Amino acid sequence: MAATATAQAREEVPVARPAFPPPPATARPIDRDAWIAAFRHVRDETERRAAPLSPEDQQVQSMADASPTKWHRAHTTWFFEQFLLQPMVTGYTAFDERFFFLFNSYYVQAGPRAPRISRGLVTRPTCDEVAAYRAHIDRAVAALIAEAPADKLAEIVATLEIGLHHEQQHQELMLTDILHAFAQNPLLPAYDESWRWPALSQRPGTVALDGGVTQMGHAGEGFHFDNEEPRHDVLLRPVGLSRALVTNGEWLEFMQDGGYAKAELWLSDGFVAAQSEGWEAPGYWRQRDGVWSSMTLAGLKPVDPALPVTHVSYYEADAFARWAGRDLPTEAEWEAASGSLDAAFGHVWQWTRSAYSAYPGYRPLPGALGEYNGKFMVSQFVLRGDSVATPEGHSRPTYRNFFYPHQRWQFTGLRLSHYGA
Amino acid sequence: MAATATAQAREEVPVARPAFPPPPATARPIDRDAWIAAFRHVRDETERRAAPLSPEDQQVQSMADASPTKWHRAHTTWFFEQFLLQPMVTGYTAFDERFFFLFNSYYVQAGPRAPRISRGLVTRPTCDEVAAYRAHIDRAVAALIAEAPADKLAEIVATLEIGLHHEQQHQELMLTDILHAFAQNPLLPAYDESWRWPALSQRPGTVALDGGVTQMGHAGEGFHFDNEEPRHDVLLRPVGLSRALVTNGEWLEFMQDGGYAKAELWLSDGFVAAQSEGWEAPGYWRQRDGVWSSMTLAGLKPVDPALPVTHVSYYEADAFARWAGRDLPTEAEWEAASGSLDAAFGHVWQWTRSAYSAYPGYRPLPGALGEYNGKFMVSQFVLRGDSVATPEGHSRPTYRNFFYPHQRWQFTGLRLSHYGA
Amino acid sequence: MAATATAQAREEVPVARPAFPPPPATARPIDRDAWIAAFRHVRDETERRAAPLSPEDQQVQSMADASPTKWHRAHTTWFFEQFLLQPMVTGYTAFDERFFFLFNSYYVQAGPRAPRISRGLVTRPTCDEVAAYRAHIDRAVAALIAEAPADKLAEIVATLEIGLHHEQQHQELMLTDILHAFAQNPLLPAYDESWRWPALSQRPGTVALDGGVTQMGHAGEGFHFDNEEPRHDVLLRPVGLSRALVTNGEWLEFMQDGGYAKAELWLSDGFVAAQSEGWEAPGYWRQRDGVWSSMTLAGLKPVDPALPVTHVSYYEADAFARWAGRDLPTEAEWEAASGSLDAAFGHVWQWTRSAYSAYPGYRPLPGALGEYNGKFMVSQFVLRGDSVATPEGHSRPTYRNFFYPHQRWQFTGLRLSHYGA
Amino acid sequence: MAATATAQAREEVPVARPAFPPPPATARPIDRDAWIAAFRHVRDETERRAAPLSPEDQQVQSMADASPTKWHRAHTTWFFEQFLLQPMVTGYTAFDERFFFLFNSYYVQAGPRAPRISRGLVTRPTCDEVAAYRAHIDRAVAALIAEAPADKLAEIVATLEIGLHHEQQHQELMLTDILHAFAQNPLLPAYDESWRWPALSQRPGTVALDGGVTQMGHAGEGFHFDNEEPRHDVLLRPVGLSRALVTNGEWLEFMQDGGYAKAELWLSDGFVAAQSEGWEAPGYWRQRDGVWSSMTLAGLKPVDPALPVTHVSYYEADAFARWAGRDLPTEAEWEAASGSLDAAFGHVWQWTRSAYSAYPGYRPLPGALGEYNGKFMVSQFVLRGDSVATPEGHSRPTYRNFFYPHQRWQFTGLRLSHYGA
Incomplete structure (x- = not known):
């Protein structure tokens, strides 16, 4: 699946160099366009991975170690709101104040959190509302990168870079967690019928x-x-x-x-x-x-x-x-x-x-x-x-x-x- | 809520006598129309109760004692398929053979069952697929009542009557179970903002x-x-x-x-x-x-x-x-x-x-x-x-x-x- | 076992009427000697039942529902100290103040209690010390019955009678609890090698x-x-x-x-x-x-x-x-x-x-x-x-x-x- | 306590070199007397540590991580019987065949074991019987060291040496385990009233x-x-x-x-x-x-x-x-x-x-x-x-x-x- 999805991504973003990884956050001068492209690339990949899943699929938490797809989508968004928008955008208004509590995972210093095991119980916001949350934060982050004063930019891309790699970690968990959930279903549904293990060539010795x-x-x-x-x-x-x-x-x-x-x-x-x-x-x-x-x-x-x-x-x-x-x-x-x-x-x-x-x-x-x-x-x-x-x-x-x-x-x-x- | 929903139901079914309860199953002659009306009345009420709930809401099982809305909708349907259609319709073809296992609750003699606590993990079939299952069974049951040979009718309405009261029991659970789920959500969402406790007049003594x-x-x-x-x-x-x-x-x-x-x-x-x-x-x-x-x-x-x-x-x-x-x-x-x-x-x-x-x-x-x-x-x-x-x-x-x-x-x-x- | 032990008891106390049960607590006049005999009879039976058991045997609590033999011996003694001696003996000095806490079972109103499951952890007092506790209370109770002012006697025998029946209940538990403990021991030791089930004669119909x-x-x-x-x-x-x-x-x-x-x-x-x-x-x-x-x-x-x-x-x-x-x-x-x-x-x-x-x-x-x-x-x-x-x-x-x-x-x-x- | 006990030990065994550690098992020629002295020294220390404890104290297992004193005394003895006497003494007769099962701890390859958590339930053998077990094995081991053919001696002392260090590890656990047990007793009994922490002198830096x-x-x-x-x-x-x-x-x-x-x-x-x-x-x-x-x-x-x-x-x-x-x-x-x-x-x-x-x-x-x-x-x-x-x-x-x-x-x-x- 990952391979397939990324192949599609390449077709849609046919640039000479891949959008991800972006230049290191320490590279100068800071290339705002490259960062916006990288941001969009990562955010889109999350949605691509969620796309085959129904709202019901995205709701389920099949064990304490796993999280719902919807939660992954919201939590990765929260990361940018909590650590990037709220500190860096003057007079920032939260999309929904309650999400700071709801979608924090384990960052004790970022405030109180909902218990991990109950992530699967949070049926509201719905997947559609989470999609709106993502779109809102996407716009705000892109605007921040495009318009931030030059003297703030270094700090912004430093946090942005962490956020992108953080979201990629959750992209991996989206697949492993839904596989666990589907394995509990007596019907053994497929995430993607056409998914195949990548070709493998190994030498002895x-x-x-x-x-x-x-x-x-x-x-x-x-x-x-x-x-x-x-x-x-x-x-x-x-x-x-x-x-x-x-x-x-x-x-x-x-x-x-x-x-x-x-x-x-x-x-x-x-x-x-x-x-x-x-x-x-x-x-x-x-x-x-x-x-x-x-x-x-x-x-x-x-x-x-x-x-x-x-x-x-x-x-x-x-x-x-x-x-x-x-x-x-x-x-x-x-x-x-x-x-x-x-x-x-x-x-x-x-x-x-x-x-x-x-x-x-x-x-x-x-x-x-x-x-x-x-x-x-x-x-x-x-x-x-x-x-x-x-x-x-x-x-x-x-x-x-x-x-x-x-x-x-x-x-x-x-x-x-x-x-x- | 129940009162409101039923009020709407009455407007939509403006008959002289209410559709439910139907005549006793032991009453003779058997009134096929009255039984079809009663069946539709009950089945509609289930859907009315589910209507305010998103697919995510309908997926959640907030504790072992409770069940997902989607499961209630499917299980009440399974009852008619298991106990009415399968025994009474010659050459009956199941909607989906796997549902006999998936939506049995505790009837040991009706065959193996999925563990109760994992009802919330079954994301497929989706709510839409359960709606299709309901519609299919609704048609088959109505046809059976309308067309069954007269000498089978007594047995049919005897089971049908139990199935209707069984479904009403689950209608009650649909509300108590979703209330429990919503009470676990830090956002404390409402099932129906306009719901009010019915007026109460009590005498002392x-x-x-x-x-x-x-x-x-x-x-x-x-x-x-x-x-x-x-x-x-x-x-x-x-x-x-x-x-x-x-x-x-x-x-x-x-x-x-x-x-x-x-x-x-x-x-x-x-x-x-x-x-x-x-x-x-x-x-x-x-x-x-x-x-x-x-x-x-x-x-x-x-x-x-x-x-x-x-x-x-x-x-x-x-x-x-x-x-x-x-x-x-x-x-x-x-x-x-x-x-x-x-x-x-x-x-x-x-x-x-x-x-x-x-x-x-x-x-x-x-x-x-x-x-x-x-x-x-x-x-x-x-x-x-x-x-x-x-x-x-x-x-x-x-x-x-x-x-x-x-x-x-x-x-x-x-x-x-x-x-x- | 019970039968054997009681047979011995009869030989040792060869009275015309058995020492137990005593006259009802409501019988008048109150027969101080009969009550002292009944008290000694019950207290002795407890010790007879404990006699085949080593200090190690008497220490063990094999599950939460069971209690150690030593605890039964001490708790039944506590009952008389808590409910009889302390209220009825002017200026009564406790055998050991700490036992009021240690040997209370579930009487919330009698003060705080040690957790039930930890009875098996209380290795001190030892069996010998519990024997001394029993002897001390035995003397004090017998003296109280013998010497109490006549106007207090009715209240005394009312509580005493409950205490005797209470101790008999624990006598039964002593056997069932040690049987459970011995059944956990891979060596399957016998409480009494000569114990036999009493003869049984049953009619049909x-x-x-x-x-x-x-x-x-x-x-x-x-x-x-x-x-x-x-x-x-x-x-x-x-x-x-x-x-x-x-x-x-x-x-x-x-x-x-x-x-x-x-x-x-x-x-x-x-x-x-x-x-x-x-x-x-x-x-x-x-x-x-x-x-x-x-x-x-x-x-x-x-x-x-x-x-x-x-x-x-x-x-x-x-x-x-x-x-x-x-x-x-x-x-x-x-x-x-x-x-x-x-x-x-x-x-x-x-x-x-x-x-x-x-x-x-x-x-x-x-x-x-x-x-x-x-x-x-x-x-x-x-x-x-x-x-x-x-x-x-x-x-x-x-x-x-x-x-x-x-x-x-x-x-x-x-x-x-x-x-x- | 350890210090005190060892001080006594020194008085009782006033030899020029301490009995323990013995010469390395690899030292040649093998000094049978030194090994017997070392064996007795270690075995005596175990009994010295158990001496202040009543049979009740020695029975208790206050948590899964801890073991009863009696069990430590028996298990360390089992080690010598299992790994030394049984393999090395021709025609060796077990003290009690059932102890091979009862006092194995975690050596899967040495055969089946009683569950760890139930060590505290084994009231028989009693402490006295365990003392007899220890004395029996002590005699047999001392005899083996004294009388074994010279060509077996190297193998014997190799296993013996492990057994002695193994027993010393359990000597430490005897103190930490009984301290845990006593800390659960509301009476907070002392293992040794005269025990004091050894003098400590520490430099900064x-x-x-x-x-x-x-x-x-x-x-x-x-x-x-x-x-x-x-x-x-x-x-x-x-x-x-x-x-x-x-x-x-x-x-x-x-x-x-x-x-x-x-x-x-x-x-x-x-x-x-x-x-x-x-x-x-x-x-x-x-x-x-x-x-x-x-x-x-x-x-x-x-x-x-x-x-x-x-x-x-x-x-x-x-x-x-x-x-x-x-x-x-x-x-x-x-x-x-x-x-x-x-x-x-x-x-x-x-x-x-x-x-x-x-x-x-x-x-x-x-x-x-x-x-x-x-x-x-x-x-x-x-x-x-x-x-x-x-x-x-x-x-x-x-x-x-x-x-x-x-x-x-x-x-x-x-x-x-x-x-x-």
Whole structure:
């Protein structure tokens, strides 16, 4: 779907350089037109992703970890109103004062919030009203970019840039969340009947890394989140990373070998989770007459052994690696090898064995936006790469995604490594 | 709302006798036109009640006890397809085979069911598709009534009659369930801005019943549920029942006297519920600046001391009665006095102190419809009368409603009694 | 066990009339010696029941519904200190002020209480210290009875009498609670290796009751709880009660017929409980190599088909009755027939189909003792008779026991009835 | 207590070199007498720690994370029977076959286990029977060491050594678990009235570490757990570690500054835990009349501002560090600086900011003992040093303890660090 939608986008905006990513917010002079184009590009992509969904579809919240499509559309809009329009537009009048409360997600410093679990209960405003909200904010933001005094522009594009990347993160969640919702419906409806997994070509073998001190983390002008900084020295051991992602076919071998039932392969917490949740296959897999199918954005489809396995938790990835006599790479190893890996991007997020934590010397952004990343640095694991649901222009080798070790509703897979290669 | 909607209905169907209730199913000869008119009347009322609600509103299930509007519309339709069309129409083709699973509620003998709590997750079929389902079944049922062989007609109208009363029960739930959903929304939207509580005129004093053996339960031709039978002897003590319902004003006195905090007034389970749920007023009440308002079908409105209190649980009703030095009547007492009570109907269901159980000699209906009432005869209490949300023509003095003692999202209130009057 | 212990007691106290029950508290003149003998008799029986248990055994609380043996010993002692010594002994000095808090159970009006679930965490005072507490209170109570001014004596014996019956109730719980604890221990230890179920002789056939107005409830001088009053008229239908209790053999037929899996036999709440708790036999039954055994006070023993079934919940009893095409009797029917039933006493409590509620005109005792019975009158069902664990002299035909419909750790069984006999 | 008990131990065993630790298991020739002395030393210390506790005290399990004293005594004994006697003694007869099931903790490969949460329900065997079990195994192990063929001795002492360190870990838990149990008792009993926190002398200022590659992890002959290996290169940044532990006085400043209520200081999961658990001070602290006291092994005592803060979770330690503008050190930093720190040992475990994970190249022990450490390497944080409850001879600079970030019933405190010192 993502690929299809973006292809349409390209046709409609046939410029020499893609509208996204825009020039870095730090580039000078500031190109107002490029920023307006980037803004429109991202905002349109959100609506494109929502387009196949009925108002009923957009209302549903199928679990606490997921959010309704309508909420994603409204919350990403709120971000611009809260952090851009309200501070930067003199005498700004809110579209609806109550939305500041209703569509805040977790920014404690931005004021009170509705409880996360009740997002699915907010039937008003309707989808149409949210569309009006989006249109209103779109106009106001475009006007602000076009007309703001030059001395304010740097601050404006700095926040705008964060808002665009923030919205892209929610674009990914729109797909993973509706897939979860549809998987709960006995009718197993398709988000897009024509959706297909992108073509995959993987080579066998490993990418060998020499040991020694190298650097990781982001440097330079391009956009990045605070958690990618500071770029710093790390010490690598000699290690080999598989060029290829683990596939469904390999996962079936693990299953056939009783992998889900062998306690000795699992972390203790992981085995408890697997038993209590009844895991015996990746998320969304179901067996009928001995054949495995999987719920996808195109509905229920037979499992293709050649495609990368996805919807596996960290616990499962870790058990699989132990079964295979291999490891999961650290995030430093992944980043160092990323240029040489197959399918590093465009398929599945790849679990690393690195607990999510601050880089040495990390300092969060000031103010409410400082809550963006730092306060989640406990009990989660880093994933690298991106997924089939990630919008174009959002990814980079230093990007750090993170989830709890039991979660598996994202497009999460794995790549193996081993020492002494 | 109910009153308004029904008023409109009357203008549109200006017949000498109201379309509902139809002649008893046992009346002969069977009047096909009257049954078609009754069927259309009930089916239209469902749609009238759904009309103010957006697709998003109709999707939401705000708690396990409540159901989405869309589900109510589909489930009442399923009833006719499952129990009338499928058995009675030769070669009947289902509208959609999957709906037999999707819209069964609790009829174990009618086949497997989707879990109750996940009704709000079923975004497909959409509201429009449910409307098409309704229209299809409406046509098929009307045709069946019009064209069925005469020797099948008695069986058809017997099931049809149950289906109509079943649908009316769901009409009531449509209002109570959406009120609960809207009360969870921080915006507190109104179902109908113009909705008003019906005028209430209550006399002071009591209706005195002499003791002795009398009869209770339903007899005669008119429609009634299996749990109203058999009519049987009961022994009454001399007792007085208040003519009037307990009002909001009286409830405020109970609150001001610390009623919610005095353990000695409460059943032990009731006090635990009140403490753990944080009850300090009836459901949907909230206080701002010392003034109490209540969420209603017209949105948040100031509490009117003259109106009957509603959204109180059995536990609260019982504590109030003890505080007042009174009792709640038994269902036999209520039924015996019902002809002389004010506001017995049209306002609030009235908790009795009778645990819901089978009348002596009770036997449920045969087959899946036998699951209608009997299997719930434990741990619930009987309520008598009806409520502002009950559709016209649905009520009668022998009607037995029942809820668990902690539930309060229905329009539930109370009337006091005392012995030795 | 109970029988054995009481037999020993008789040898030790070889009086013409048994020490318990004492003369009614209302009898005049008040016989101080008889009351002291009754007090010692009851207090000794508690210690006899605790004697086979180690300090470790006496410490354990195996679920929220159960209490540690040590706690039963202390709480029954607290009752006399709180309600008898403290009010009646001038200048009374508490054994330990902290015990007023520690050993109160649910008497809200008697002051704050430790949370019920944490009774098993209170390792100090030790069993030895509780024994010292008991001895201290025993001396003080005996002295009070012997030496109180004559004008106080009536009030003293009134409270004393309640305290003795209260302690007997806890004597029963001591056995049922330790049986539950031992059943959790993989070693399945025996409370008393020599314990045997009392001999049972049952006749087939039914006791027929004519319909009409009769009376139920307690009247006269003998001790009874407040919930047995007032004696009042009830209307009976013609009904037949089985002379015999349902046996293990009959229950095995129900099981072999798939009774636990047939939803149509069950109350809806009951079937949910059976499924979620995994019930497929009475409590404490376990199957090995196709043979059923049951955990008893003598340890694990083969199920004897001739003995009455026990450790069944109301839900199970109700399903069994439906399977048998019979009913459970009402408590009025049981009481009216009790003189003609086999095994009415001495074996198992017998579930009735009567929800536990107040008799018409019921008023609880004044003060904290008023919390004894009335506040539990919701969501429970009445059981009649008594059980193998009930101490001698505690039972009578008007006695009303009550438990929730899912509970089954008591010695609970059933007797069938049917109308139209 | 630990200090006192060990002081007694020294008097009773007045040898030139302490009995524990014994020579490394790899030392040759194997000194049978030294191993027997070490074994007795450790076994005696367990009994010394249990001695002040009644059978009731030893029975209780106050939460799932804690275990009964009796269970600790039996489980540590089981370890020697399961892993030493059964494999190494030809024709070994179990003390009681059922104990293999009853006292296994989490070793999946050693066979089935009783559920952890039900340890407190196992009242039989009694404390006396467990004492007999211990004595029996003590004799058998001593005999095995004394009499085993020389060619088996190396394997025997290798397992024995693990068993001794394992038992010492449980010695620490015996104190932390009973402290938790006593803190639930409204009487707040003391484990040992004479227990005192050891004298503490701390210097201000920091220990500065230069950056660069250094080594961490264990090397050499002395005993260590598998998780301390392999010794490997790590890259340090320049950093300063406080010489002193954070004190109660400093923690009171954090509290007075509203630290527990300022969301911006906390990890998101940590703030949720603090709110839902109602944390407003370290564990076991309680305030009366404005004065803070703390439950200790000597009972309730006033908080001493000069002593190290303890019973704080990782979440709290992290929030405190943020409030102080400092960090928690990594475990590599702690280990590198450990020789220069004050109170590194003997007071409180010190939270590091390092998630517990495998050192690069880590491989667990073969067989069931391989479950010792590796399977817990997720979602926990490393603590370094040891605590006032740790037995003498158990600690070393490479030792890695680990707990979940919400846990605080251990003696857990913290030491700050900062970069750019």
